[in-house]
Amino acid sequence: MNGKDASPNRSLAVMAGAFLAVYLLPMDAPRVEAAIREAVFLLSEYAREHVLFCLVPAMFISGAITVFLNRQAVVRYLGPAAPKLLAYSMASVSGSILAVCSCTVLPLFKGIYKKGAGLGPAVSFLYSGPAINVLAIVLSFRVFGWKLGLARMAGAVVFAFLIGLVMQALFRREDDERLADGRMFRYDGGEGKEDLGRMALLLLSLTGILVFLNWAPSRGAVRAWDVIYTNKFLITAAFGALLAFCLMFRYSRDELRDWVGATRDMSLQMLPYLFGGVMAAGFLLGRPGHEALIPAPWVAGLLGGDSLRANFFASAAGAFMYFATLTEVPIVQGLMGSGMGTGPALALLLAGPSLSLPSMVVIHTELGFRKTAAYVALVIGLSTFLGFLFGLVA
Numbered sequence: 001m002n003g004k005d006a007s008p009n010r011s012l013a014v015m016a017g018a019f020l021a022v023y024l025l026p027m028d029a030p031r032v033e034a035a036i037r038e039a040v041f042l043l044s045e046y047a048r049e050h051v052l053f054c055l056v057p058a059m060f061i062s063g064a065i066t067v068f069l070n071r072q073a074v075v076r077y078l079g080p081a082a083p084k085l086l087a088y089s090m091a092s093v094s095g096s097i098l099a100v101c102s103c104t105v106l107p108l109f110k111g112i113y114k115k116g117a118g119l120g121p122a123v124s125f126l127y128s129g130p131a132i133n134v135l136a137i138v139l140s141f142r143v144f145g146w147k148l149g150l151a152r153m154a155g156a157v158v159f160a161f162l163i164g165l166v167m168q169a170l171f172r173r174e175d176d177e178r179l180a181d182g183r184m185f186r187y188d189g190g191e192g193k194e195d196l197g198r199m200a201l202l203l204l205s206l207t208g209i210l211v212f213l214n215w216a217p218s219r220g221a222v223r224a225w226d227v228i229y230t231n232k233f234l235i236t237a238a239f240g241a242l243l244a245f246c247l248m249f250r251y252s253r254d255e256l257r258d259w260v261g262a263t264r265d266m267s268l269q270m271l272p273y274l275f276g277g278v279m280a281a282g283f284l285l286g287r288p289g290h291e292a293l294i295p296a297p298w299v300a301g302l303l304g305g306d307s308l309r310a311n312f313f314a315s316a317a318g319a320f321m322y323f324a325t326l327t328e329v330p331i332v333q334g335l336m337g338s339g340m341g342t343g344p345a346l347a348l349l350l351a352g353p354s355l356s357l358p359s360m361v362v363i364h365t366e367l368g369f370r371k372t373a374a375y376v377a378l379v380i381g382l383s384t385f386l387g388f389l390f391g392l393v394a
Contacts, residue, residue, distance in 0.1 A: 005078040018223065035283045039169040042282030042322070043275060046103075049324065054104040055271075057210040063263030064206060065111035067255070068199050072207060078125075080168070080175060081379055092123040092160040097126030099212070101324055102359040103274055105129035110366055119175040120168025121376060128160040131354040136329060138225070140349065143329055147394055152349045155386050163378045169373055205246055208239030221246040224383055261339070267347035277358025281322045284357075303348075306341035306391025310382070314344035318352030319376060320360075328352050343391020351383035 026032055076082060077090050096103065104377040105126060111120040141149030157384075168175065215232040217225070228235065247256060285299075286292030302313040323331070331347050355376060 005056060029290075031293060031295075034291060035188060035286070038286040038290055038292040041283035041290075043278050043291055043306040045287065046275075046278050046322070049103065049381075050104065052214050053206070054100065054210070055274075057206060057213065058100065058104045058260075059105045059263050059267050061203065061206045062107035062111035062266055063259050063387075064199075064202055065115060066262045066266070066374060067259045068195075068251075069111075069245065070199070071116050071197060074112060074115040078112060079273060080118035080119040080120075080358050082121070084120070086166070087118065087121040088161050090126050091124035091164065091310055092128040092132065092157065095125040095132065095160070100129050100214075100385070102130045102311040102322070102354055102356045103362070104210075105277075106274070106362045110266065110270070113366065118168060119171055119178075119371070122164075123167045124160045124164030126375075127163050127354050127379070128156070130155040131350065133353065136353070137245055140329060143333055144336075144345070148346060149388070150392075151346050151390050151394075153351050155346065155383075159382055163375070164380065166378055167371070167375060176394045197200060198246065200254040201250065202244070202246045205239050205243035207385055209236055209243065220304065243283070252306070271366070273361045273365055274358050277356070277361035278322060280361075281320065281357040285317075285321050302338045303335060303344045304341065306343040306388070308388050310341055310344045311347045311384045311391065312380070314347040314387065315351040315380040318348035318383075319355040319380050321352060322355045322356040323352050334366065337354065341388040341391055342394045343389075345387075346390045347383040347387030351379050355379055 027036075060192050078087050100108075108129070109122060109126040113119075114127060115192075117125075137149065137153045140152050142153075212228070212235045213234045215225075217229045251259075282292060284293050286294075286296075298316055299313070301309050303317075318328075328349060332348055333339070335348075336342075336345050360372060361378060363375065367375070
């Protein structure tokens, strides 16, 4: 069977499997009814709380990166030939300041990856965005104490570097083939200062809107954070005025049309998979505090103590569940109150925010099965290992 025949056959097999699953599903069983209800509720909750304020700005940022950002500028700082310390530091810092969830970071990851970022730095960015959330780290110190808070902060920073480096090493040959066109990916200093300046201004305004529009209250952890939260719409409006200035005076009508078109195309590629993944997560695991197909006691019973098994199940369960930004803190707090060990708590805090079933589905469409499986395995494996070590010494 050649490559051209494989994709349609694979799609047909997926459709047949989905049909059989629906055909054989006992729809009148109470747990199945609850699972279907949770799938719809989670999608509704996701649409209300995350699509307009999170995904839409993120899509426009990604579209701007695709259309306006000079490819050579990306390669200079994030490409495979860039100094490793610079590339991975840039990827980790730029991802962490966004403070976005595992799904909102996806269009941004896709944008810089398609522009020529090496696989390693792009994956570091993909992990750091949801995992190294400054406010979540502060809340972790406040709620769990300095030991668990410090372990989460240090673990997330190290993981962002390490996962990117390992992914680059594992798939170096394939990434070299992707970036084989030297004319397209070699940095020669050709981008103009004016182009970089207007692009920086546009990204600053869009990022400001994304960050401050989604600013969450600190719940008493940091007073200054609550001052920003109280005035977040005024701050967002200021960035909106800056965006309006950019659109009116720095870009032509044709450029803006290309931007909107790129944003539309990326939305059409990603949103069906993302929404399907959200519904699958709701059907299997439900929302926090609500049971779906998999009973909550099964999950809770596997997380007690600090054994290697408990850490693995905490990492795996966290990786497949969807956590909105900051929600992992009260969820883990509740689980610890029910007997969860400190090691599994750290494992879930490291794996949960950075991954979810919806994000896995979308990452697979961009990276393919092997790279996605390797990324998921690294996140779960490293989280399990560090959680187990932390449980032994904490």
